[in-house]
Amino acid sequence: MKKTILTLGVAVMMAVSAPAFARAALNQNAHITESLVAGRVGDTIRQTCPSISAKMITAYSKLKELERYARAQGYTEDEVKVFMKDPSEKARIKALAADYLKKAGAVEGDAESYCAVGRAEIAKGTLAGSLLRSWK
Template sequence: MTRLILSAAVMLSLATSASAKPALRDVPEIDNGLFTVGLADQIRKNCPDISARFFRALSYLKGLENEARDRGYTEAEVEAHLDSDAEKDRLRARARDYMKTRGHGQDQQGYCALGREEISRGSAIGALLRATN
């Protein structure tokens, strides 16, 4: 009887660990998508010559939320991730690194130059932006 209980406990433990979801930051499709939206938002806020394609950005975000839910994350888990100051800071640091590797500073000139590059390349970031001048 003790052996049966121990076996059941081990199996339950293995099943639980096998079904555990990774943190949303560890799901590349979600993390890269949030990076894309976040950097596009920073560009449009810091460059007066570039605006957002808001409906496209909202649709993109909704797609990320649906992807997370399809992977078994609850609305509360998604909201907690989106509201996390630590995650926001991590993505901002990633954006700083990205801008630096592209040769741009985090000033108006750098944001505008990066935004125009992303738009002209037709990147995921550029697809969320529109040059107004």
């Protein structure tokens, strides 16, 4: 009887802890990466294009929503904070955003090309576009 209870106890512990073992690193979570890239794309566009500004309240709200998503996936608050402040992760997201912008038609040194990409993002209703407001 004791052996059955011990076996059952081990099985329950393994089942409860399995999601934690299966959880990928934050930087391997596609939704988190894509959301951060979209945020960086929007930020780069608003900094480069004089006729586009940020919807700061929306941006803050989306960031908090992403943090809640990460927590719901089982990541701790400390893990999220460390990830968000990690210089290598910031550089990785920045590079992915730069690649996205280039593929979308943004040309470094040409503010209007960033404006065109920003207006297209707004028109398509992308996450990056939802963070922006165009004055043209």
